[in-house]
Amino acid sequence: xxxxxxxxxxQTLAYTLYCIVIILLVAWFSIKVTGKGNNLAVKPTLFYxxxxxxxxxxxxxxxxxxxxxxxxxxxxxxxxxxxxKTFVITVKDHQFIMxxxxxxxxxxxxxxxxxxxxxLTYGFGLFRADNSMMFQMQVVPGHRNxxxxxxxxxxxxxxxxxxxxxxxxxxxxxxxAVHVLPAINKN
Amino acid sequence: MSFTKTLLxxxxxxxxxxxxxxxxxxxxxxxVVGLIYFGFVVIEGMLMRLYEVKPLPxxxxxxxxxxxxxxxxxxxxxxxxxxxFGAFLFLVPFLMKKPLWSIKLGNWTFILIAIGTFTFWxxxxxxxxxxxxxxxxxxxxxxxxxxxWGGTFFxxxxxxxxxxxxFFVINIFKTITYTPEGWDKQPSKALLASALxxxxxxxxxxxxxxxxxxxxxxxxxxxxxVDVALNTAIILFTGVLILVYMIAxxxxxxxxxxxxxxxxxxxxxxxxxxxxxDGLVLIxxxxxxxLLATMISGKPLFMQNIARAxxxxxxxxxxxxxxxHLLSDQAQPAILKVLSGEMVxxxxxxxxxxxFFITLATLWSxxxxxxxxPLKFLLAGLLGFALAVPAGIMQADVGLNRILHNTQWVxxxxxxVAILVGLNMTLYSVIYILFPIVTNGAKMYSQKLxxxxxxxxxxxxxxxxxxxxxxxxxxxxxxxLYINGEFNLYMIFAAICGTLLLIGFIAFFYNILMSVxxxxxxxxxxxxxxxxxxxxxxx
Numbered sequence: 001x002x003x004x005x006x007x008x009x010x011q012t013l014a015y016t017l018y019c020i021v022i023i024l025l026v027a028w029f030s031i032k033v034t035g036k037g038n039n040l041a042v043k044p045t046l047f048y049x050x051x052x053x054x055x056x057x058x059x060x061x062x063x064x065x066x067x068x069x070x071x072x073x074x075x076x077x078x079x080x081x082x083x084x085k086t087f088v089i090t091v092k093d094h095q096f097i098m099x100x101x102x103x104x105x106x107x108x109x110x111x112x113x114x115x116x117x118x119x120l121t122y123g124f125g126l127f128r129a130d131n132s133m134m135f136q137m138q139v140v141p142g143h144r145n146x147x148x149x150x151x152x153x154x155x156x157x158x159x160x161x162x163x164x165x166x167x168x169x170x171x172x173x174x175x176x177a178v179h180v181l182p183a184i185n186k187n
Numbered sequence: 188m189s190f191t192k193t194l195l196x197x198x199x200x201x202x203x204x205x206x207x208x209x210x211x212x213x214x215x216x217x218x219v220v221g222l223i224y225f226g227f228v229v230i231e232g233m234l235m236r237l238y239e240v241k242p243l244p245x246x247x248x249x250x251x252x253x254x255x256x257x258x259x260x261x262x263x264x265x266x267x268x269x270x271x272f273g274a275f276l277f278l279v280p281f282l283m284k285k286p287l288w289s290i291k292l293g294n295w296t297f298i299l300i301a302i303g304t305f306t307f308w309x310x311x312x313x314x315x316x317x318x319x320x321x322x323x324x325x326x327x328x329x330x331x332x333x334x335x336w337g338g339t340f341f342x343x344x345x346x347x348x349x350x351x352x353x354f355f356v357i358n359i360f361k362t363i364t365y366t367p368e369g370w371d372k373q374p375s376k377a378l379l380a381s382a383l384x385x386x387x388x389x390x391x392x393x394x395x396x397x398x399x400x401x402x403x404x405x406x407x408x409x410x411x412x413v414d415v416a417l418n419t420a421i422i423l424f425t426g427v428l429i430l431v432y433m434i435a436x437x438x439x440x441x442x443x444x445x446x447x448x449x450x451x452x453x454x455x456x457x458x459x460x461x462x463x464x465d466g467l468v469l470i471x472x473x474x475x476x477x478l479l480a481t482m483i484s485g486k487p488l489f490m491q492n493i494a495r496a497x498x499x500x501x502x503x504x505x506x507x508x509x510x511x512h513l514l515s516d517q518a519q520p521a522i523l524k525v526l527s528g529e530m531v532x533x534x535x536x537x538x539x540x541x542x543f544f545i546t547l548a549t550l551w552s553x554x555x556x557x558x559x560x561p562l563k564f565l566l567a568g569l570l571g572f573a574l575a576v577p578a579g580i581m582q583a584d585v586g587l588n589r590i591l592h593n594t595q596w597v598x599x600x601x602x603x604v605a606i607l608v609g610l611n612m613t614l615y616s617v618i619y620i621l622f623p624i625v626t627n628g629a630k631m632y633s634q635k636l637x638x639x640x641x642x643x644x645x646x647x648x649x650x651x652x653x654x655x656x657x658x659x660x661x662x663x664x665x666x667x668l669y670i671n672g673e674f675n676l677y678m679i680f681a682a683i684c685g686t687l688l689l690i691g692f693i694a695f696f697y698n699i700l701m702s703v704x705x706x707x708x709x710x711x712x713x714x715x716x717x718x719x720x721x722x723x724x725x726x
Binding site: 004019030033042050076138147163 | 252530
């Protein structure tokens with residue numbers, strides 16, 4: 001499965017390329033608009049082509065990500081999936097109250113994290129050892145906050161609140177709290 | 188002229204505040220105080236940039252988050268609202284060729300926003316009240332963490348700003364529709380219909396097409412003002428709600444915070460708050476680009492009718508996009524995430540792209556143009572939004588939001604590039620083009636300083652956004668602290684770019700001060716000796 005790190009690499013490349021192109025375009029325009037030349041009007045065809053391009057781009061971005069980012073479809077339809085494991089976590093007074101000190105998962109497990117806040121709005125995110133983000137969600141009091149994630153490789157992950165809940169929220173970190181272990185043969 | 192004389196009297200002594208009309212003084216007051224508040228924002232931003240590299244010994248963590256709370260609010264209300272409202276209170280009568288409906292109300296707008304901003308900034312500074320601008324329920328009413336008195340003054344300050352904003356909206360619509368004394372009766376309903384786009388909409392379905400009687404930039408101001416009004420109502424309502432909890436706490440009652448549904452609150456608050464970021468800012472900016480392009484080029488706007496229609500689409504889009512802020516809220520209905528959060532939000536790529544194209548095409552029709560200060564800053568403003576809007580569209584995606592939400596990506600390449608480069612450069616373009624008009628022909632002190640300001644701001648703004656974005660892609664959260672220097676490399680580069688922004692601002696501020704002189708600045712705040720409602724002196 002494509003990892004979230006890979007998705008971000010793709011995004012970085014695409015956006016960097018776009019930035020270079022648009023900066024060069026505006027620089028080119030700045031030179032040309034002040035340079036000698038005929039004051040020709042822009043043809044409406046070019047305008048409508050541009051509008052069409054933007055429309056295709058705007059819509060296709062979401063269609064592409066929906067069909068290529070592995071968690072997008074599962075996230076929107078998570079009620080249709082049966083999780084292999086469920087962890088119910090409570091958050092209160094800027095503390096994660098976990099079902100166990102270490103949450104153990106096996107590779108290829110679909111895991112549901114069901115996080116409940118008893119006071120403020122928090123966040124819930126899993127981070128790799130290099131601090132990069134695996135995923136996150138908001139944790140809103142009085143509502144169900146659940147995320148289904150398919151773990152396809154071994155690793156150790158840290159839980160961190162991803163939403164500001166006052167200065168104390170900065171320290172809402174459970175270091176190395178999630179361990180993804182080798183797969184179990186389910187047959 | 189000697190340095191001291193220029194500092195006192197301005198460049199060549201050309202700026203004479205006693206020759207200013209009440210309208211010119213009003214506009215300049217808005218701009219001067221707006222720029223002072225921008226100075227607050229730059230300094231606060233720089234302090235936070237340094238703190239992100241290494242915690243500063245004289246700033247505590249609660250103080251850091253109090254700065255983080257005040258920073259965007261001072262930037263939006265104290266700086267941007269003041270400069271934009273000041274410019275529009277001048278431009279709408281200028282374009283409608285009639286006096287402002289009420290200069291007195293304009294002054295009240297200025298006073299309320301200026302005092303309101305200082306009130307919430309000072310309340311945050313003293314009490315460290317820090318629920319951030321998002322005010323996620325029940326954080327603003329969490330009196331275990333925050334001072335109830337500090338919060339009360341903070342919210343009161345915001346409420347004053349909102350009342351000032353409401354006065355601005357009334358003044359704008361009254362100016363468009365009223366009949367000045369001694370004039371023939373103005374068709375107020377037709378003017379309002381044209382300003383809001385109802386005329387243009389009717390024209391789509393009738394053969395008997397009516398002429399647009401309100402200039403396009405005024406239509407943009409009117410439509411953006413609709414979002415200002417709605418936003419004002421939502422923020423005021425939310426402020427009153429929070430104040431109820433605060434006053435109850437002061438009186439010794441502990442109201443249950445669970446009485447308010449946190450998700451419903453988040454939806455209405457973001458609906459209102461997003462009318463700024465995805466509503467009035469984009470509409471005002473598009474209208475300002477069109478005005479600048481026609482003023483700079485001296486040509487009619489390219490595809491004017493499409494531009495007018497796009498402004499109406501943008502207004503409707505702005506009412507329906509809020510859900511992109513709730514893509515990571517799992518209780519938010521999926522249909523809202525996809526329709527409002529993704530699809531309608533994608534329209535902003537189209538509407539803003541159209542504005543970008545139309546502005547460039549209008550400028551192109553007049554080539555060769557001279558690279559004046561307004562043109563230079565306008566092009567930079569266009570570039571800012573061209574960089575920032577797609578960054579926003581990317582994060583407004585169900586899949587990508589899962590790994591981008593609340594990271595530095597959101598606040599770097601999207602928010603800061605949009606505001607610092609897109610919005611601010613556009614505002615600077617307006618300031619440079621209006622400067623000779625509102626000062627009766629004062630001259631800029633130094634073109635070199637203008638260039639220093641331009642390049643420092645452009646490189647600093649894009650650079651800071653880029654390094655914040657890189658950190659975000661590596662997992663760095665916003666609204667958080669990394670005290671072990673996990674992202675120091677990116678934060679050091681971001682701080683260097685922040686320093687460039689600071690240098691740019693100092694160059695600009697010094698240049699303006701030397702252009703109008705200290706006496707001139709003081710003169711702006713004294714009552715005008717001219718008893719006229721005209722925008723500029725008659726002769």
